[in-house]
Amino acid sequence: MMQCVFLQSSFISSPVFLVVGHRNNSSMEKYRNIPEVTSNSKLQEMQLYQEALYCLELLALQLEGNTDYPAVEHLYEKCHEAISILGSIQHNPHIAASLENLLETINFQMSLIYCRPPGFQRTQSDGLIKYPSFTKTVEDSSPRRRPSKRCSESGVSPSVQDMLLPPSSVTDTLEDVIGLEDAKQILYEALIMPARYPQLFQGGAKPWTRLLLYGPPGTGKTRLARAVASELQCPFFYVSAANLLSSWVGESEKLTRDLFQHARKQHSQAIIFFDEIDSLCRKRSQGDDEHSRRVKSELLQQMDGNAEDATSSVFLLGATNCPWDMDPAFLRRFERRIYASLPGREACRAIISKHFSMGPLQLTDSEWQVLLDATEGYSGADLTHLATTAAFLPIRELQSARFWRFTADNKITPCSSDTLGAMQYTLSKLPAHRVVARPVEAQDFLVAASTTPRTVSTTDINRYLEYSQASHHS
Known part of the structure; x- marks a missing residue:
């Protein structure tokens, strides 16, 4: 007598049917003796297929009666391992895709089995963990209806x-x-x-x-x-x-x-x-x-x-x-x-300054005016990207710097060749923990603005303003 095991996965468009031979219940005792599956190159594909089919057959028999959950988990692991190895050594892309879908189906079926009702407790007997059986009700057998994957003790999804x-x-x-x-x-x-x-x-x-x-x-x-x-x-x-x-x-x-x-x-x-x-x-x-x-x-x-x-x-x-x-x-x-409108000039200045709280920006009022004119129409996210780009420019210069000087706090920073006390080294020759970059300057922001343009156009802004006016009058 043959038995048909039906598997349905959300990742495949058609059901997968595996036909396995029906054996007597004595074969259930053999699941513990299933040999370990390894990725040995000498292992033949036919042995792996037989391994997976044998595990699926025992699973079908096990789930018909009083379920021994440790046995089911053991069989799922064996089947999962065999199919995984088959997929890794499979050269035919269509067969490999089918095996991948089968793995997803097995994982989904496993999640359904372990979705137990509230108050469910396990007991221990004869050194094996046994789970009391319970009746699962199926609300709808339609293949498009998906039961919950997990159960929460509080009843919340x-x-x-x-x-x-x-x-x-x-x-x-x-x-x-x-x-x-x-x-x-x-x-x-x-x-x-x-x-x-x-x-x-x-x-x-x-x-x-x-x-x-x-x-x-x-x-x-x-x-x-x-x-x-x-x-x-x-x-x-x-x-x-x-x-x-x-x-x-x-x-x-x-x-x-x-x-x-x-x-x-x-x-x-x-x-x-x-x-x-x-x-x-x-x-x-x-x-x-x-x-x-x-x-x-x-x-x-x-x-x-x-x-x-x-x-x-x-x-x-x-x-x-x-x-x-x-x-x-x-x-x-x-x-x-x-x-939620775009930030004004004062808000733009505050957003940029906030990203340099560790070291205040040394910009004059005139430099701020030039910077705010260049960033007109920038959103808060645009200004964040601008500040990040500008802060990175002094760091980038460290890689090409060849002359260095000591700061007042005994750190090392780049300088020009005619600076008093300049030392000629490459970055890799200096102690890493003492190297600091120069302060961010107004020119850094202008260079950054040329590479990080605003993401909101004038047309978009006008559309939002028109919608706001229409919304207030309606």
């Missing part, structure tokens, strides 16, 4: 846990964010003041709970959201399209529900931050597939549910570079839309 950033990763406060004074003021009034002065927000003075940050890329929208979470010392869920969208039917909607439910269960305030939210909330059209429509509908429902729950302390923040691409239904649910 691991994918949702991955969105929750640890407190140590959010350290900046609003004062640390340079510029964006209007945006910081609105965020302070909407999120921080209600938490610190709840008595002020009673009756009709209700705080905003859904805010949208929009503006050119690199202006600090994400940093603003992190700064608010740092001020409140509350859980911060960082969500992107990659976290929520899945090719499996129903998985994206479930993740969205789990995210909002877990945020509402927090003992304190919580912030859900959607970065590049336009990738999730684009305008709906006839060309949208069914999966995209369901995800948008679920997200709209969760946003409405959060707004109607008077006891909820979940704040929803979104950030986008393309607010005009968002669906009007989502825009309506954001109570305030905040424009």
